[in-house]
Amino acid sequence: MLAVHEDRLAEAVARLGSENAFEILARARELEARGRRVVHMEIGEPDFDTPENVKKAAVDALYDNHTHYTPSSGLPSLRAAIASYASRFRRVAPEWGPENVVVSPGAKPVIWNTLSALLGPGDEFVYFDPAYPAYASCASYLQASVHAIPLLESRNWRMDLDELARRVSKRTKVVVINSPHNPTGGVLTKSDLECIAELAQRYDFLVLADEIYSRNFYLGSEYLSISSLPGMRERTIVVDGFSKAYAMTGWRLGYAIMPENLAKAATLFNNNTFSCVATFVQMAGIAALTGPDEPVQRMNEIFRARRDRLVKGLNAIPGMSCLLPEGAFYAFPNVSTITQDDRALAKFLLEEGGVACGGGSSFGAAGKGYLRFSYAASLEDIDWALDSIAKTLPKFKG
Numbered sequence: 001m002l003a004v005h006e007d008r009l010a011e012a013v014a015r016l017g018s019e020n021a022f023e024i025l026a027r028a029r030e031l032e033a034r035g036r037r038v039v040h041m042e043i044g045e046p047d048f049d050t051p052e053n054v055k056k057a058a059v060d061a062l063y064d065n066h067t068h069y070t071p072s073s074g075l076p077s078l079r080a081a082i083a084s085y086a087s088r089f090r091r092v093a094p095e096w097g098p099e100n101v102v103v104s105p106g107a108k109p110v111i112w113n114t115l116s117a118l119l120g121p122g123d124e125f126v127y128f129d130p131a132y133p134a135y136a137s138c139a140s141y142l143q144a145s146v147h148a149i150p151l152l153e154s155r156n157w158r159m160d161l162d163e164l165a166r167r168v169s170k171r172t173k174v175v176v177i178n179s180p181h182n183p184t185g186g187v188l189t190k191s192d193l194e195c196i197a198e199l200a201q202r203y204d205f206l207v208l209a210d211e212i213y214s215r216n217f218y219l220g221s222e223y224l225s226i227s228s229l230p231g232m233r234e235r236t237i238v239v240d241g242f243s244k245a246y247a248m249t250g251w252r253l254g255y256a257i258m259p260e261n262l263a264k265a266a267t268l269f270n271n272n273t274f275s276c277v278a279t280f281v282q283m284a285g286i287a288a289l290t291g292p293d294e295p296v297q298r299m300n301e302i303f304r305a306r307r308d309r310l311v312k313g314l315n316a317i318p319g320m321s322c323l324l325p326e327g328a329f330y331a332f333p334n335v336s337t338i339t340q341d342d343r344a345l346a347k348f349l350l351e352e353g354g355v356a357c358g359g360g361s362s363f364g365a366a367g368k369g370y371l372r373f374s375y376a377a378s379l380e381d382i383d384w385a386l387d388s389i390a391k392t393l394p395k396f397k398g
Ligand SMILES: Cc1ncc(COP(=O)(O)O)c(C=O)c1O
Pocket: 044, 105, 106, 107, 108, 109, 132, 178, 182, 210, 212, 241, 242, 243, 249, 253, 254
């Protein structure tokens, strides 16, 4: 068999990032296979079952032989359902149509394919730090000129807007925002969004708004999308999907909504890579959007209770301090008085304490000195994890 030596790999491979959470998950599973108890707080995956009506729709679709290719942009009926749901939920006028929607196997590939349709070598791309790793990985692969704006703990993990205003110019092509935010749970305010929208119009850049956690939102108010602000419908790419809201991570179903000409270009990348999403999975997506919303709301109430328990418990552990996340399902405690080597601490908590979590620096330099806990775990598991952290931490030699 031909061995693939490192020197055979394309140079561009070195520019790719990766999601460290998958590596921690693999190690956690190894420990479990050896009989160890592990509480999984490392990966962003709801632990709930997918709602019954969604599973039934997929099974029915299979038995009705919906097992063939669809258009690369997605089934027209799913694209229409997405356009209608997303316009109503975000209060966008005029409503988006199916021509604005690109369906993909999860939100992650549609981020890749949309950025591929937009960025070339040297194009200016602005995101934030800490961040979900996929944005910078893709932009670096495409040889864009990549700039990160720090998120500030002192602003409840929102962007340093002065720094953003200094950074963007007529050369900026795309700015990414992610609210609610992975890994901190921060939510941008109306005035943050208005400021970003004003800059977008002044300097003529596009905003890629990753809104995958828009249903995991704990403020009493309605969710606000930048796409609904005046002048922003035409310059926003909204990324969303089914993984987080409907506990469908393993189904692989997501989408983005964007101006029609860009949707056509992004679809060309779908066509060249995965061709289309599994048809019965797309049919399940229609059931999710048009069926009862109660399962989504119920999961969210449970997440809120877990958040409260986890954050209270983390703040009771000497050396840790954690803001109350306003969305998503992550807590991001500051552990900088314990160590600067957050990844070593995360490894220690897994190996010694059976608590799987992530090091903040896996999400960028500004995450150094923090840990990320996903609270997609039961209250009982959260209590066990908090107890184990409290007992294990004093043994850590930072
Ligand atoms: C901010 C953010 N965007 C996008 C995704 C991708 O989700 P998926 O590909 O499962 O739809 C994730 C997953 O963790 C995420 O945290």
